[in-house]
Amino acid sequence: MPHILIVEDEAAIADTLIYALQADGHSTEWVTLGSAAVDRQRAQPADLIILDIGLPDITGFDTCRQLRRFTEVPVMFLTARNDEIDRVVGLEIGADDYVVKPFSPREVTARVRAILKRMAPRADSAVEPIKTAPLHLDTLRMQITYHGQPLALTRHEFRLLQCLIEQPQRVFSREQLLDALGVAADVGYERTIDSHIKSLRAKLRQVAGAAEPIQTHRGLGYSYCPEQA
Incomplete structure (x- = not known):
């Protein structure tokens, strides 16, 4: 209950x-x-x-x-x-x-x-960890490591980065990313994604300052680019 x-x-x-x-x-x-x-x-x-x-x-x-x-x-x-x-x-x-x-x-x-x-835990959460070097996603442990270092992420940051990692190169709109966070779709404030992306980038730069794994696509959204990580 x-x-x-x-x-x-x-x-x-x-x-x-x-x-x-x-x-x-x-x-x-x-x-x-x-x-x-x-x-x-x-x-x-x-x-x-x-x-x-x-x-x-x-x-x-x-x-x-x-x-x-x-x-x-x-x-x-x-x-x-x-x-x-x-x-x-x-x-x-x-x-x-x-x-x-x-x-x-x-x-x-x-x-x-x-x-x-x-x-609730997703039915597919017991899959093998996803390795898209240098990011390593472990959904069982709710942990993402970057260049071997665990990232201290909030729940929203984890789900956002997980969504991007699971489909490299795909461009996600802000609305799609908001939905991935589990925030009600009718809230309608997709721009809050920008704030979470900013925070995520800051944490990634603490590990690798010159890398830009999260790419911005103006007017479209964001994607994960392993080549830039």
Whole structure:
């Protein structure tokens, strides 16, 4: 039974989510503060966190940043605002979905199921490691090494680089890469891929400063080029 941590300071909204999620077969826990969510995730990790942005102590964004220091748990943001900048920031710091209030409880439970399904191990994850020198992808261990050095990647960075490595030379659009991250396709902010690519390139350059394995195709997207690695 997936365990969902709800971080919401409005009791009526929390009660609605608890009822809907439990009716859908999930166990739930409710806290009202961002700091409490961080402490709870350290003590008893949830399978997914529903996180309100407007919390009494620290913002949902800051809460997510603190969570990302030690966990890649899926995060769904709740907010009363629908500003583009909010959505972009949320996705850049590692959110998996974004729901604007007022929302349908049925929609939230459907999105939760979709996120958990995307997070489930893939049937083909037991394949042999992929070696496209100098990058080595091991899906069983969720590890990518570059010139023999393990890369410290976030979950989104790992999935993004995995997608590129598995099909060298193929040009992926931002929308296709966003889908590979497991972010809901209807979020529609493909440009957040640029931020993840920038971070990935920085980590690759720490190992091989002159190499450019991730190629930009203006107006199209990105590809992995082994010859440039």
